[in-house]
Amino acid sequence: MYPIIRGASLLAVAGGTILLVAARTTDRSVELRPAIDSGTAKHIILFIGDGMGDSEITIARNYAVGAAGRLAMDALPFTGEYTTYSIAEDDPSKPVYVADSAATGTAWATGSKTSNGRISTSAKTDRDLPTILELAQQRGYATGDVTTAELTDATPAVLAAHVASRSCQGPDDMAQCPQDRKTVGGPGSIAEQMIDRGVDVLLGGGSSRFEQSVSGEQTVAHQASTNGYQLVKTAQALRGVSSSRVLGLFAAGTMTTEWIGQEALPYPSNVKNPQVCETDHRRSQEPSLSEMTAKAIDLLERATRDGAFFLQVEGASIDKQSHAANPCAQIGETIAFDRAVRVGLEYAAAHRDTLLVVAADHGHSGQIVSTPADADHPSGLLSTLLTADRTPMTVSYATAAYHRSQDHTGTQVRIAAQGPQAAAVLGVIDQTDLFRVMARALGASTPPPSSAR
Amino acid sequence: MYPIIRGASLLAVAGGTILLVAARTTDRSVELRPAIDSGTAKHIILFIGDGMGDSEITIARNYAVGAAGRLAMDALPFTGEYTTYSIAEDDPSKPVYVADSAATGTAWATGSKTSNGRISTSAKTDRDLPTILELAQQRGYATGDVTTAELTDATPAVLAAHVASRSCQGPDDMAQCPQDRKTVGGPGSIAEQMIDRGVDVLLGGGSSRFEQSVSGEQTVAHQASTNGYQLVKTAQALRGVSSSRVLGLFAAGTMTTEWIGQEALPYPSNVKNPQVCETDHRRSQEPSLSEMTAKAIDLLERATRDGAFFLQVEGASIDKQSHAANPCAQIGETIAFDRAVRVGLEYAAAHRDTLLVVAADHGHSGQIVSTPADADHPSGLLSTLLTADRTPMTVSYATAAYHRSQDHTGTQVRIAAQGPQAAAVLGVIDQTDLFRVMARALGASTPPPSSAR
Numbered sequence: 001m002y003p004i005i006r007g008a009s010l011l012a013v014a015g016g017t018i019l020l021v022a023a024r025t026t027d028r029s030v031e032l033r034p035a036i037d038s039g040t041a042k043h044i045i046l047f048i049g050d051g052m053g054d055s056e057i058t059i060a061r062n063y064a065v066g067a068a069g070r071l072a073m074d075a076l077p078f079t080g081e082y083t084t085y086s087i088a089e090d091d092p093s094k095p096v097y098v099a100d101s102a103a104t105g106t107a108w109a110t111g112s113k114t115s116n117g118r119i120s121t122s123a124k125t126d127r128d129l130p131t132i133l134e135l136a137q138q139r140g141y142a143t144g145d146v147t148t149a150e151l152t153d154a155t156p157a158v159l160a161a162h163v164a165s166r167s168c169q170g171p172d173d174m175a176q177c178p179q180d181r182k183t184v185g186g187p188g189s190i191a192e193q194m195i196d197r198g199v200d201v202l203l204g205g206g207s208s209r210f211e212q213s214v215s216g217e218q219t220v221a222h223q224a225s226t227n228g229y230q231l232v233k234t235a236q237a238l239r240g241v242s243s244s245r246v247l248g249l250f251a252a253g254t255m256t257t258e259w260i261g262q263e264a265l266p267y268p269s270n271v272k273n274p275q276v277c278e279t280d281h282r283r284s285q286e287p288s289l290s291e292m293t294a295k296a297i298d299l300l301e302r303a304t305r306d307g308a309f310f311l312q313v314e315g316a317s318i319d320k321q322s323h324a325a326n327p328c329a330q331i332g333e334t335i336a337f338d339r340a341v342r343v344g345l346e347y348a349a350a351h352r353d354t355l356l357v358v359a360a361d362h363g364h365s366g367q368i369v370s371t372p373a374d375a376d377h378p379s380g381l382l383s384t385l386l387t388a389d390r391t392p393m394t395v396s397y398a399t400a401a402y403h404r405s406q407d408h409t410g411t412q413v414r415i416a417a418q419g420p421q422a423a424a425v426l427g428v429i430d431q432t433d434l435f436r437v438m439a440r441a442l443g444a445s446t447p448p449p450s451s452a453r
Numbered sequence: 454m455y456p457i458i459r460g461a462s463l464l465a466v467a468g469g470t471i472l473l474v475a476a477r478t479t480d481r482s483v484e485l486r487p488a489i490d491s492g493t494a495k496h497i498i499l500f501i502g503d504g505m506g507d508s509e510i511t512i513a514r515n516y517a518v519g520a521a522g523r524l525a526m527d528a529l530p531f532t533g534e535y536t537t538y539s540i541a542e543d544d545p546s547k548p549v550y551v552a553d554s555a556a557t558g559t560a561w562a563t564g565s566k567t568s569n570g571r572i573s574t575s576a577k578t579d580r581d582l583p584t585i586l587e588l589a590q591q592r593g594y595a596t597g598d599v600t601t602a603e604l605t606d607a608t609p610a611v612l613a614a615h616v617a618s619r620s621c622q623g624p625d626d627m628a629q630c631p632q633d634r635k636t637v638g639g640p641g642s643i644a645e646q647m648i649d650r651g652v653d654v655l656l657g658g659g660s661s662r663f664e665q666s667v668s669g670e671q672t673v674a675h676q677a678s679t680n681g682y683q684l685v686k687t688a689q690a691l692r693g694v695s696s697s698r699v700l701g702l703f704a705a706g707t708m709t710t711e712w713i714g715q716e717a718l719p720y721p722s723n724v725k726n727p728q729v730c731e732t733d734h735r736r737s738q739e740p741s742l743s744e745m746t747a748k749a750i751d752l753l754e755r756a757t758r759d760g761a762f763f764l765q766v767e768g769a770s771i772d773k774q775s776h777a778a779n780p781c782a783q784i785g786e787t788i789a790f791d792r793a794v795r796v797g798l799e800y801a802a803a804h805r806d807t808l809l810v811v812a813a814d815h816g817h818s819g820q821i822v823s824t825p826a827d828a829d830h831p832s833g834l835l836s837t838l839l840t841a842d843r844t845p846m847t848v849s850y851a852t853a854a855y856h857r858s859q860d861h862t863g864t865q866v867r868i869a870a871q872g873p874q875a876a877a878v879l880g881v882i883d884q885t886d887l888f889r890v891m892a893r894a895l896g897a898s899t900p901p902p903s904s905a906r
Contacts, residue, residue: 032876036486054507054534055816055864062863067538067548074881080532081507081867085520088844095520097846098823363508367818368863369852370551378860379833379851391541393550393863398832398851399822407831410515410821410846411508414534416880423485426879427869428527 035077041355041420041441044136045297045344046108046312046434047073049337050101050155051319053363053413059327059395060334062368063277066389071335072342073358076416080425082433083412084362089115092123097410101319102166104361104431105158109133111435111446119154119163119190126179128162128187132438133199136310139442142200142244142303144296148255148289148333149316150206152190155361159312161193170209170220182214191220195227200245200303201311203292207233207249221247235287238295244303250286257317258282258336261328264381264397271372271394274386277328289315290339297347310442313340322364323405325381325397330366348419355419355441359434363411365399381406488530494808494873494894497589498750498797499561499765499887500526502790503554503608504772506816506866512780512848513787515821516730519841524788525795526811529869533878535886536865537815542568545576550863554772555619557814557884558611562586564888564899572607572616572643579617579632581640585891586612586652589763592895595653595697595756597749601708601742601786602769603659605643608814612765614646623662623673635667644673648680653698653756654764656745660686660702674700688740691748697756703739710770711735712785717778717834717850724825724847727839730781742768743792750800763895766793775817776858778834778850783819801872808872808894812887816864818852834859 049056061071086103088094092115096103100116107113110120110129120129133143147156152169165176170191180186187193191209194202210221221231230243238248261277262270282288287295293313300309315337321329341358348354369378371394380398387393399407415434417425421441424433439446502509514524539556541547545568549556553569560566563573563582573582586596600609605622618629623644633639640646644662647655663674674684683696691701714730715723735741740748746766753762768790774782794811801807822831824847833851840846852860868887870878874894877886892899 030491032879033486033489038483053864054866055862058536058863058865061536062538062548062550067536067550068883070881077879079534079880083511083514083520085515094844095515095842097515097520097821097844363820365820367816367820367852368550370860376853376857379854380831389548391547391550396852399820399849400829401832404829407823409508410511411506412511413507426485426530427532428523430521 032077035418036423037420039420040443042306042308042353043351044310044355044438044441045347046438047337047341047344047358048155048312048314049318049334049358049360050314050316051322051362051364051408052315052334052337052360053409053411055368056318056322056330056334056364056366057414059366059368060331062389062393063331063385063387064335066387069388071338072345073338073416075345076356076358076418078418078422078425079414079416080427080429081412082359082415082429082431084431085410086116087113087123089123098408099362100154100408101361102154102158105155107431108434109158111432113432117166119157119161119166121162121164126164131159132435133159133310135439135444136442139444140304140308141442142300142309144201144300144309144311145194145199146201146292146296146311147204147314147316149204149314149320150209150253151194151202151204151249152206152209153316155314155316156204156312157190160197160199161190162187163190169206170212171214172212173209195220195224195229198227201296201299202246203238203248203296205249205251205253205255208252210247210249234285235291236285238287241295241299244299246299248292254317254320255286256282257321257329257332258288259328259332261326262383264325264327264383264395266402267372267377267382269382269384271382271384274384274392275328276386277332279332281332288339289313289336290343293340293343297343313344315340319364322366325406327366327383327385327395353420355417355421355438357415357417357425357434359415360413363409363413365397365406365409367396369394369396485530488871489876490873492873493896495759495761495806496804497763497808497891497894498800499891500790500794500797500811501608501765501767502771502787502811502813503767503769504775504815504817504861505768505787505790505813506862506864508819508821509771509775509783509787509817510867512819512821513784513791515842515846516784516838516840517788522841524791525798526791526869528798529809529811529871531871531875531878532867532869533880533882534865535812535868535882535884537884538863539569540566540576542576551861552815553607553861554814555607555611558608560884561887562611564885566885570619572610572614572619574615574617581615584612585888586763588892588897589895592897593757593761594895595753595762597654597753597762597764598647598652599654599745599749599764600657600767600769602657602767602773603662603706604647604655604657604702605659605662606769608767608769609657609765610643613650613652614643615640616643622659623665624667625665645676648673648677648682651680654749654752655699656701656749658702658704658706658708661705663700663702687738688744689738691740694748694752697752699752701745707770707773708739709735710774710782710785711741711789712781714779714781715836717780717836717848719855720825720830720835722835722837724835724837727837727845728781729839730785732785734785741792742766742789743796746793746796750796766797768793772817775819778859780819780836780838780848806873808870808874808891810868810870810878810887812868813866816862816866818850818859818862820849822847822849
């Protein structure tokens, strides 16, 4: 089902080709030295696996390609971990150790920490924080924002909108952001701002937000049309798009997951009957994340004369299905995300001036545990899966009670990169540092981090 | 209490000095390119944080230096993650997704996967697997093995002993290893083998194992004396040692933890009354891990004419206190381990030909979770701590029931390195690859990984 590469890494470094390197037995310095590139990037592709901590990556790898297999995202040459904490709304000098996707997205989008729930606005003072997408636009880069969530969900929103609350997704959803309403001179909802910002390629779910009315009969979607956006609603229609300004809305809310399976349950769950995931759950009219990624790259490259672009691609339901304690759906989304990364790696192999980053926004609940026994088993929800190794693997979710939403965790998470500025992700950095890495790749001078945090 | 470095990394790369680098604002390629060193190492120091996954590192950092602070181990320039699975005893072609310290230690000690519980012997076939310490000895390196556990515990044992079961620690403990008894021509218990192997510097706990009789009245400790070892039992005595062959046994079993505090409890635990850890729990007659590390380096450097040595330093009770769901003791051991890493970094800064590696053997249970509320809280054991940020942090343990041993997890874990061959840890590698990295640093040719796994 998925290519297995045992005992080797797919190392897509500078050089225009993807190299199969037997990392186990070779001295890697020969490839790494020239891969350290301190220049600027004509293309930036940022892949965000929402809720994809190191544990979630390992769960997906074990299931899909086996413990000794390797995912596409495992191949990036420069790797580190970054801290993901947010800050308190009432006292921004204090950290909050478990962050949400709004605060974490704001961190790399703006280079500043904020409080949970905020979209590229500052904690307490509610100032708009300039984003990396806006910076890219100023420097003549075409821009794209692709997700399997609603386009107005936190992770895609942070690039192109500034509101006090992630809940303010459409014109009818402004209860938490009275000051941001257009009627009082504000920038409007997230949906409106994404269109007003002129992001070239917008692909994801969330059509219901764009069908809300701005004023009278005019919906956000209408306004997008007026602003020159081609609107598409199906994978088939997306394939035919050639306009460089496209709004693709493929589901009313979150897009369908690729895989499904049984949810995790309290012990004994299915410990004695490991499940195999169903892998054909996505509706055919919805494009896959890799298909959206390939199309976005294709359109963005043709959007400006020099082909320069910034693109963010989010695998959103790794997080959403972790919240739901559904390991098959979670793994399927991780693998779908990894396929999108592979599309990016193939593009980068042919375009050396590409900074490609793969990171998560925060860790999540899932843990790989020993086979539970009557006398001794984890206290949370469990599901056992039969992996590509034809071996049972048990995943535990225990950050919330049964049928409550499982919670994010505060662990540092993996960041990996290749291309110009990529070596800056080595070691332990903070999520806000990613903004500065990308800004340097855009050739922009960046202010030092704020003294607050 | 512990130096706080905000917004900067302690980057100890080539160049003989420890550099404070504002990683957030600088292009790091200038420092990294010369740090890629494909040569051999005169000194290898391997630091193993037992059970120190990325979550455990983050827990300790948040508590001890704050979320924006940095630990010494955060400073290493080359970083990656490695997979830690073991294999099944009855079918070595199958992975076991949650490994123990015997199998994981055997992985880096020998370059081969084995089954849980085995000490540098092969799964199913029970063959002795040559170790990196033995290789170092053959190449004229002095060798050292330092731990806060019993010296005969799995992680120190894998370097210098070959037995079928980790339980076979002393001559009286051979029930699980009948074929390894000296009376039937075997190599004897772990304690006996460590002495027979002639490891130069052995420092840790576990004196009771060495007080067991080999034959008649003769104990393992007696035999060590006969073999030229100087025996010491206190920190004070250790300070006076100048012999290059020393056996330091500072506790009957595991050494005392540095810190103590309240164990994690089912909700509501101390969620509304965050605890502050007591940080002076270690008995004065026991040396700290950093003191043992400094002394080991000092003795090993003088043990051979050219000063070449291989040293492993284990922070053992990060794991043991995670099993016990005791966050204060766990964090204190992580910080004690980090102080030992700092001793290594200082040595490496003055000795560029040092390969210094910091890694874990496997992940563990602890997760940083949101502040639990009545309606919604994790299902396991909780403890809330008041951190260096003067902010509460809640840690959850949910891989076993209350007052049962919390379990390891199967997540990939961090590996970090500097010095010759260090760049080989970038990306995603396997734990067995660490053997080959160190073997290359010793200048030894290494066989490719076995085809089995």
